Amino acid sequence: MRVFVAGGSGMLGRRLVPMLVAAGYGVTATTTSAAKVSMLEELGARGVVMDGLDAASVGEAVAQARPEVIVHQMTAIAGTPDMKHFDRWFATTNRLRTEGTDHLLAAAEATGVGYVVAQSYAAWNGFRQGGWVKTEDDPLDPTSTGEAAAAIRHLETAVRAADGAVLRYGSFYGPGAIDDQVELIRRRQYPIIGSGGGHCSWVHLDDAAQATVLAVQRRVRGVFNIVDDDPAPANQWLPHLASSAGAKPPMRLPAWLAQPLAGSTAVVMMTQGRGFDNAKAKRELGWQLRYPSWRQGFRAELA
Numbered sequence: 001m002r003v004f005v006a007g008g009s010g011m012l013g014r015r016l017v018p019m020l021v022a023a024g025y026g027v028t029a030t031t032t033s034a035a036k037v038s039m040l041e042e043l044g045a046r047g048v049v050m051d052g053l054d055a056a057s058v059g060e061a062v063a064q065a066r067p068e069v070i071v072h073q074m075t076a077i078a079g080t081p082d083m084k085h086f087d088r089w090f091a092t093t094n095r096l097r098t099e100g101t102d103h104l105l106a107a108a109e110a111t112g113v114g115y116v117v118a119q120s121y122a123a124w125n126g127f128r129q130g131g132w133v134k135t136e137d138d139p140l141d142p143t144s145t146g147e148a149a150a151a152i153r154h155l156e157t158a159v160r161a162a163d164g165a166v167l168r169y170g171s172f173y174g175p176g177a178i179d180d181q182v183e184l185i186r187r188r189q190y191p192i193i194g195s196g197g198g199h200c201s202w203v204h205l206d207d208a209a210q211a212t213v214l215a216v217q218r219r220v221r222g223v224f225n226i227v228d229d230d231p232a233p234a235n236q237w238l239p240h241l242a243s244s245a246g247a248k249p250p251m252r253l254p255a256w257l258a259q260p261l262a263g264s265t266a267v268v269m270m271t272q273g274r275g276f277d278n279a280k281a282k283r284e285l286g287w288q289l290r291y292p293s294w295r296q297g298f299r300a301e302l303a
Contacts, residue, residue: 003216004067004113005029006052006104007074007096008045009036011177012119012169015209016073017043023213028065030074052100053092062107069216070108072118072159074100087147097151101158108162117215118159120152122168122225124200124273132199133231135277136168136223146265156223165215167208170227170276173294174205174301178241182302185238186247193266194255196235198273201227202294204301207287214285224281230293231275237294244298 003020007013008029020027021044029045031037032052040047048065051057052074062070076092087094101118108116125141126134140152156166172178184190203226211226238250255267281287291297 001069001216002026002028002065002067003069003071004062004065005045005071005073006050006058006100007072007119008040008043008047009033010073010075011172012205012208012212013073014039014043015174015205016071016212017045019209019213020216021045023217025216028061028067030061052096052103055103055106058100058103059107059110062104062113063111066111067113068115070104070113070116071212071216072101072104072116072155075119090148090151094147094151097155101155105158105162115216115219116159116162116164117212118155118164118166120156120166120168120223122201122227122276123171124198124269124275125149125152126274126276128268128272128274131274132233133275133277134225136225136280141274160222163221165220166223167212167215167226168223168276169208170201170203170225172205172208173202173297177205182241182245182247185242185245185250188248188251190238191251191253191258192235192238193253193258193262193270196238196252196270197233198268198270199231199233199275200237200269200273201225201231201275202237202297203227204289204291204297207289207291210290211281211285211287214287218285220284224285225276225278226281226287227276227278228289228291228293228297229278230295231277232294234270234273237298240295241298241302244302246302 009031030050037047
């Protein structure tokens with residue numbers, strides 16, 4: 001089977017491509033940089049340069065690859081986290097989740113691709129009423145009106161309408177995934193806000209990639225939470241991450257003070273965020289996690 005990985009040179013793509021190759025798939029993987037084509041080829045894929053925001057570029061790349069499956073992993077999240085200006089930080093990623101998704105789905109329809117898997121997000125953005133842990137039957141937070149939330153809703157609606165699979169990944173950690181966050185923690189610039197009771201779900205990059213391979217193999221449809229077994233509040237995981245990194249415990253910041261300093265997104269995450277349940281993914285994908293909890297994963301990655 002031929003698989004087209006849009007965004008193959010990204011953080012998750014670099015873990016996913018060799019797993020797909022090892023599973024026997026012929027992989028075409030895209031990058032926006034000609035300098036990264038050789039890296040994709042070293043991973044076992046045919047590397048191509050593609051601009052996910054250009055319909056013609058996407059259409060040509062998909063037509064040449066003639067895939068049977070498209071895996072949408074296009075993001076552009078780079079640099080130091082900027083929670084105060086969240087939509088500005090995520091601006092290109094938001095476009096890739098809207099325009100880029102539409103371009104990929106149009107190319108899939110034009111070339112007869114029968115199955116699409118796309119990256120969504122499930123970390124703190126569950127419905128902020130009721131319990132702290134949400135399933136796929138619960139909506140994402142409908143009160144989130146920012147561009148990032150709207151982009152996720154667009155992606156999920158479009159992919160589900162195409163009878164594809166939406167994989168809601170938790171917050172990534174693993175090789176290179178949280179280096180910027182760890183640096184902020186070591187500088188004591190990543191405080192616990194308010195009570196720190198807002199929940200987050202994490203997932204190791206390799207566990208997320210393995211779940212994606214299983215989705216491709218099983219041709220599942222609908223929405224799946226790809227998170228570990230241990231959704232937890234910030235007042236638990238953040239001190240543990242600091243300890244794992246050999247840093248001092250994080251400082252605490254009242255919510256009223258954090259609002260002008262860090263922005264409303266950071267305040268909501270740490271005080272009201274919801275985590276996610278992974279029972280459906282484990283049941284329907286047969287997914288077994290290498291790191292069932294960030295508690296072991298952080299230690300292993302930062303040792």
